[in-house]
């Protein structure tokens with residue numbers, strides 16, 4: 001589920017649509033979380049679908065480490081990549097704003113952790129890596145994990161309008177309890193995607 005202070009906007013012909021903030025979303029806020037309504041599709045199912053359906057699923061979903069596709073049921077599927085993403089993923093549990101996101105800012109995330117095939121990036125960031133591939137994780141996971149660590153203390157201090165919608169299983173609940181200091185398990189790392 002995506003943070004409610006967001007809306008879909010047309011960006012341009014090459015990018016298509018993107019998701020933009022309609023209110024300030026403070027650093028430390030969960031901007032998306034995996035919920036019980038997201039659609040999980042096994043890879044052999046997707047590969048055998050007609051190309052028209054298969055290509056859209058590949059475009060709008062992300063992949064779990066087991067290869068399954070997760071198709072968000074809401075606008076989260078339209079979040080674009082940036083090489084300087086303002087939301088970093090906590091594994092497949094959710095994504096946290098690593099800096100304040102202001103009204104009209106585009107919400108973006110890091111695609112190298114979820115894509116099988118490299119792609120050419122035109123994100124306009126001064127940090128743009130031009131070609132995005134899963135190998136980027138090797139060079140950047142510590143930096144990306146560090147950005148999350150820097151805002152973890154804020155998670156308890158800012159409004160969390162979507163956290164109560166987190167997927168209802170023991171693992172997801174344990175991660176959230178750990179962030180809030182009520183349990184201690186190892187938090188997901190970007191290097192888990194290697």
Ligand SMILES: [Zn+2]
Nearest residue numbers: 083121123128
């Ligand atoms: Zn880029």
